[in-house]
Amino acid sequence: MLCCGSNVVALTTSSKESIAVFGSTGSIGTSTLDVLERNHERYEVAALTANTDVDTLFEQCLKYQPWFAAMGVPSAAAELARRLDQANSVTQVLEGPDALTQIAVNPEIAIVMAAIVGFAGLPPTLAAAQSGKRILLANKESMVVAGELLTRAAKQGGASIVPVDSEHNAIFQCLPESNRCSPDVGQQGGVSSLVLTASGGPFRQLSLEQMQSVSVDEALNHPNWSMGPKISVDSATMMNKGLEVIEASYLFNIDESLIEVVVHPESFIHSMVRYIDGSVLAQLGQADMRTPIAHALAWPDRIEAGVEPIDFIRLGSMHFEAPDHVRFPCLALAREALRMGDGAPGVLNAANEIAVQEFLDGRIRFIDIAKVNSHVLQQFEAAAPESVDDLFSMDQSAREFALDYIEHQAPKPVA
Numbered sequence: 001m002l003c004c005g006s007n008v009v010a011l012t013t014s015s016k017e018s019i020a021v022f023g024s025t026g027s028i029g030t031s032t033l034d035v036l037e038r039n040h041e042r043y044e045v046a047a048l049t050a051n052t053d054v055d056t057l058f059e060q061c062l063k064y065q066p067w068f069a070a071m072g073v074p075s076a077a078a079e080l081a082r083r084l085d086q087a088n089s090v091t092q093v094l095e096g097p098d099a100l101t102q103i104a105v106n107p108e109i110a111i112v113m114a115a116i117v118g119f120a121g122l123p124p125t126l127a128a129a130q131s132g133k134r135i136l137l138a139n140k141e142s143m144v145v146a147g148e149l150l151t152r153a154a155k156q157g158g159a160s161i162v163p164v165d166s167e168h169n170a171i172f173q174c175l176p177e178s179n180r181c182s183p184d185v186g187q188q189g190g191v192s193s194l195v196l197t198a199s200g201g202p203f204r205q206l207s208l209e210q211m212q213s214v215s216v217d218e219a220l221n222h223p224n225w226s227m228g229p230k231i232s233v234d235s236a237t238m239m240n241k242g243l244e245v246i247e248a249s250y251l252f253n254i255d256e257s258l259i260e261v262v263v264h265p266e267s268f269i270h271s272m273v274r275y276i277d278g279s280v281l282a283q284l285g286q287a288d289m290r291t292p293i294a295h296a297l298a299w300p301d302r303i304e305a306g307v308e309p310i311d312f313i314r315l316g317s318m319h320f321e322a323p324d325h326v327r328f329p330c331l332a333l334a335r336e337a338l339r340m341g342d343g344a345p346g347v348l349n350a351a352n353e354i355a356v357q358e359f360l361d362g363r364i365r366f367i368d369i370a371k372v373n374s375h376v377l378q379q380f381e382a383a384a385p386e387s388v389d390d391l392f393s394m395d396q397s398a399r400e401f402a403l404d405y406i407e408h409q410a411p412k413p414v415a
């Protein structure tokens, strides 16, 4: 049945914790459903959402029987509703971006997994923050674009944000218990700095010259992690680590200068916290997102995630090196955006979303992603966004600015 927001009714009397999985058809979404299935006595899947992938969402609806399923694209929602009607499903289908926000504020939903990719994840995440949900934050872009707004909304709305990004989840686990939920690093608890680890991505050992001709498939082929296409490309450019520096700065209320980045190719240490007495606490685990997802879901409890333990004897050794800012300029761009403040992180994010999509579509080369990002960050004049509407119009204008640069100035890939 296809419903508009006003007819939405809740369908539960269960005592389980109810969860909405935003972006359920993606990499984080499917890992989340795997963890939920292993812990079905504790959680009830209340809502699932996707954008266009009707086939996957249809199968998920049959399996998990959520109260609601929402799709960003109305024609996809109509097709999903038709198939679910035929299957006599009780799931109500909602359509369009507003439906995502309606689900996020539904009072019968306690937990929101924010796993939509990109800026599109911001409205439901912000709505969940305003309405006091427990937010499991995978969608780093919403924290990058609207860090202050989102953390303020969560404080005012009584929401808690538990990071799912493996690095931030690791830091959350290593921070002192006293200030984990709204950590004020540097103020109390003896924390001196945060150390984000980075795998270095698939091109860690390539020269700049070799990077000129890398293909989309090579960029998507991450050595350790299996992820969606956008974050895979971000990992290859190391913009992902840059976005994570911004995310960590807002999430943990810490100056950019106190966030180190260390390349650790084995990806067993997910991140670390340094203390003023010389101690360093690290969180280790397999490169499997089900660990941080399970932690964020159940914290302060622990639940089964289906992840193999690390075999330290087989692992043998771990390595660390400094990031190379010449071959991977995106990391420095993110730090620069943080120092510029105001709307700069949002502008950089908008440019990067455009550049990554243009690369995936074969219209620019891999090395031009950083050029687009740098150009837009330096040249686009962003006023300080004072409202959500300001953020949206700034995002839109920065995207147009990036597209215009690509159209008129960026070199085209050789066919």
Ligand SMILES: NC(=O)c1ccc[n+]([C@@H]2O[C@H](COP(=O)([O-])OP(=O)(O)OC[C@H]3O[C@@H](n4cnc5c(N)ncnc54)[C@H](OP(=O)(O)O)[C@@H]3O)[C@@H](O)[C@H]2O)c1
Pocket (backbone or CB within 6 Å): 022, 023, 024, 025, 026, 027, 028, 029, 049, 050, 051, 052, 053, 054, 072, 114, 115, 116, 117, 118, 120, 138, 139, 140, 141, 164, 165, 166, 225, 226, 227, 228, 229, 230, 231, 289
């Ligand atoms: N994957 C990881 O290991 C990982 C680790 C840390 C953080 N993250 C973060 O988690 C987020 C999700 O990453 P992912 O790798 O899971 O991405 P993904 O595999 O590409 O999945 C993205 C999900 O978002 C949905 N979506 C895309 N555009 C949308 C729109 N405009 N409106 C509504 N829904 C939309 C997709 O629906 P369709 O399938 O219908 O397109 C899909 O369900 C990203 O912010 C990423 O940075 C991911």
